[in-house]
Amino acid sequence: MGKYVLKRIGYIVLVFLIISLLMYALYNLIPSDPARAQLEGVRQTLRPDEYETMYRQLRAQLGLDDPLIVRYLRWMGLWTDVDGTFNGLLQGNLGYSQFFKKDAVDVIVEPMKNTIFINIFSTILSLGITIPVGIYCAVRKGKKFDQSMQVVTILGYSIPIYIISLIFMFFFCVLWRIFPIMGSRTAGITYANDWEAFVDKLYHITLPVIVMTFASLGGMTRYVRSAMIEALSMDYIRTARAKGLREKVVIYSHAWRNALLPVVTSIFGWFLSIFSGSVIIENTFALNGMGRLYWQGLNNQDFELVLAIQMFYTVVSLVGNLLIDVSYGLVDPRVRVDK
């Protein structure tokens, strides 16, 4: 197992380097000029020669005149910065946000907290609903409940999430006024204590969580259902029933444990996705999360920020895949990962 994990970590480092080079090169292909953008605000106050001097200085300061490979190595921390020090990704410097005018890591912290807060609720709620419903539908395959759930899940799966958001907003916020329409805090409120702040935040994220949960029901329910149907058709289930075991034991101890293997991949994926925000949900509900930040970074051409976010997700995905592979062995001893 240890050897296998070490080998995979080696692959992770290699893949990370390749992805980082590709991403960096791709963003540098986009025709933009951060120095020009930065000076646009003072352009009118400068004479042309003054502007040109400042522009050249700024390009040199930002290292924009160096070849692509030098800029990449500098960004990675494998080449000296303009001040002669190594100060890149490998030294823990995720870059500098040209839009927020501060270190990318400082920009990411708050949105990341918000995203994790929302996604934890959404993921646990979704799994809590979809797994029992999927099992129930598989056990009662073809019955009215199963058929109606097929229709509901197809609808949930097919309707775009922004449509679901707007429909839910109309009913829950505008018509019935149960939930606030946007943000994660009541405007102008002063909290007496942390509990009040927590309750207010919970109140604000309830509708986004409901929308995210609703939108994710279809896929997982159908996935669990089909895995369970396959497991229930196996000979060992017939044997278990023939032995006179209780139906509950047959379903949960025999069928569900065997159906778990394909499902575990998705479940792990869901838990890993708690770090990634939803561009549509966060923008629609004006939530300051990772999805919104990413979208904003792209729109503002704030590429160091976008690259920092993408590199973080690259690491999360690579480590996540390793964990999924290792977890197979834990769930199913037949799958060996020690070679």
Next chain:
Amino acid sequence: MKKLLAMLLALAMLFSVALAEEAATSEKGVVIYGSTTEITGDFAPGAWWSNGATDMMLRDLTNDYATVVTNQGGELVVNPTVTKSLETTENEDGTKTYTIQINEGLVYNNGDAITAKDFVWHQVLLSSPLITDLAITSSAYLNYVGGQAFYDGEATALSGVRLIDDYTFSLTIAADKLPYFYDLNYAAVYAFDIEYWLGEGYDVADDGEGCYITGGEFTAAAIQEHLNNARFYAGPDRVSAGPYNLVEFDQAALQATLEINPNYAGNFEGQKPSIEKIVVVRAEDATWADAMKTGAFNFYDTITDGTQINTAMDIMEDEAVAAQLGYGFDYVTFDRPGYGKIQFQCDFGPTQFVAVRQAVAMLLDRNEFANTFCQGWGSVVNGPYGTGLWQYMDSEEWLNENLNAYAYDAAGAVQLLVDDGWVYNADGSDYTEGVRYKKVTAEEAGTYAHNVTLEDGTILMPLIIEWSSSENNSVSDLLNVMLVQNPDVAAAGMEIRQNIMTFDEMLNFIYRDATQGEKYGVPTYGMYNLATNWTPIYDVAYNFTDDPEMVAAGWNTNYLFDETIDQLTMDMVYGVESDDVDTYLSIWQQYVQRWNELLPEIPLYSNVYVTMYPDWLEGYTQDSFWDFQQAILYCTVAE
């Protein structure tokens, strides 16, 4: 277990609904400002680092003790609340000294006295070599006598900035910056607390050679951390001098809360605010209307889109909304200080010919265009101005009499083209149908891609205009319908080809910025659609320069080389003393008239903006250069 957890979570959420229901609507007297631009949390003065619109608004609300400010009409005026006297001395060497005495008794929000030092220390910082390492964008060192030497590290003090006594200081402006019509702006400096921004012990001193920072190590490394903390901090310890205090900024919720500063002495008219609290929250385009209806915010500033304005009007007329909220809405309208436009490049291809540019203008029904695009909330202008500019207001009658409106006239456009020589077919025969051609010289032909050379060496240029438009742009879509697909355009023998690209790529073509790629250095597109806005300082001095280096640096993006217009734009600001408004206005009118004749741009629409606010807010007015941060000081809460 999971089911139990899910049920518990659902219960917790229901519980939160029950607890928080009372706090869902906004209370009377609190302005909740919905902002569509990001609050970055950078509250540093001016545009030292970032210059987002909402950040700037928050900075203005918390710091407005400036010696010189702009009034309701966008005019620069001395602020008597801060400035006791402002004396101007014209020096023999062509420099100009402003000696400013500030009023005694002014204090920051924490009660600390404001002295002359508070106005000069940051000018020393902004003129110092530290700005590069601190990533501050500043050109202050170029304004002051001795600024360049101080910036280059050749001088230890900034000689153009002097401390005279506790309440008096002077600023001497370099000769090459004068005369300048807006030179009073050089004397506009704010009060900022040196201890809050640089740290304890720091001070500014003047030993007779100019001002310098003392009391601590004056290096980027030494002050950066403190400076950054001061930039991003919001709370009771934030030291500022404006109508409001920034009491909280919730980074997670992107929400800023401001409360009245009781130590504030008033704006330039002595006006103090009476709205106790302002909360700035994030608004989204997709949901702003529902947010207004449900009281998530009650103030929506500068609505620009015609559809959104009509939605706002519907909300204001909806009595059910008012009944549910307990208040209704009012609105103000004001003119945009700018316009949406077609911009030509006038040095190559068909758009180098005035007649072609004028013909394009006459083939587009601009009134219909403005009406359709702005949905009735806009107008058409005929020159480089917006209807909100004082220059326009003072010259309206003259402009109406002297400018060509280029009314829609397909026959007139054809006549212009014929008179200009667009009278050939592609084979050199007399024009019959299709795209028109013109015989051009080799110099006129340039490298234009569509030229045809006949066997006898005659070069024919086709009337094909390559148009660069940015993606996801509703103006481009409407232009495509009303201009490109207009049958009269084809009938006139003209073809306009739309090329869609990202905004940045379009800018690269406009600036002909070969550093971004060789293709950008080649003149390719003769027509672009953009928008432009003016600030109170209307300075286009270098916009029509013919200096090759300046042109290469992207100053003359119209690539219009006309001596008259170049001279007029120079004279307008660099040839007129700041108190000679009549001469300025006369030159401005000549410039506009020449511009209207040469038509380097076609103005398409100048919006009417709408701001929507709760009807309990009385006394709110807004104008092109009179924004929320200024106007809110005059508001009261209706009984």
